[in-house]
Amino acid sequence: AIEQSFDQGENANRTSVDLRIRKTQHSVLAHKFVEVMTEYNETQTLFRERSKGRIQRQLEITGKTTTDEELEEMLESGNPSIFTSDIISDSQITRQALNEIESRHKDIMKLESSIRELHEMFMDMAMFVETQGEMINNIEKNVMNATDYVEHAKEETKKAVKYQSKARRKMWIIIIVSVVLVAIVALIIGLSVGIR
Incomplete structure (x- = not known):
């Protein structure tokens, strides 16, 4: 039974180590996720600015x-026909440019939508990481307390085993001394009765 309690204590230490490893992995992955999301957000913003520049150049053409x-207002409205209101020409180049502008506008609108979704996801993830961080800290604290209690219990159990073995030894010494004393008293009584 004592050996089993020691084995359980060792299992608790392994669990604590596993928890710390998982916490470290969680922190590293959360940090990498934030970095990747930030880079993705910057890339989308850069793409939007480049697309906006292309549309402006095509409008100038x-x-x-x-x-x-005006360009921001056109992009925000979400209506590609704004681009076509003042551009009425029969030339093939103008139509091609117009189609390309409308296509770019649709791309920008999709990009803006995905940026908004990404921002919402990023905020949710940040909140989730913060909440999980507190929970992991509480779990780690409880595991550390449990480990301390197990260590204390191990020490107390070792002391109890030590005291128990000392008590047995003392009991046997008392029994042996008592038997020897009874034998001596019996011998003295036997000799004193035999002398008379």
């Missing part, structure tokens, strides 16, 4: 010049 504010 067709003869329509726009300011950054």
Whole structure:
């Protein structure tokens, strides 16, 4: 029974080590996830700016010049027909440019939507990581307390075994001394009765 309690204590230590390893892995992966998401967000923003620049250049090619504010307003409206309102030309180049502008506009709208979704996901993940971090800290604290209790129990059990063996030894010494004393008293009584 004592050996089993020692084995259980060793299993608790292994569990504590596994928990710390998992916590470290969780922290590293969460940090890498944040880095990847930040890089992804920056890439999407860069793509949006490049696409916006292309659309502006294509509008200039067709003869329509726009300011950054007008371009942003057109992009925010989500309506590609805004691009076509002032551009009516029969030439093949103009139609091709117009189609490309509308295609770019759709790409930008999709990109903006995915950026919003990514931002929401990123915020949810940050909140989740924070919540899980507190929970893991509480679990680690409880495991450490349990480990301390197990160590204390091991020490107390060792002391109890030691005291028990000392008590047995003392009991046997007392029994032997008592038997010897009874034998001596019996011998003395036997000799004193035999002398008379």
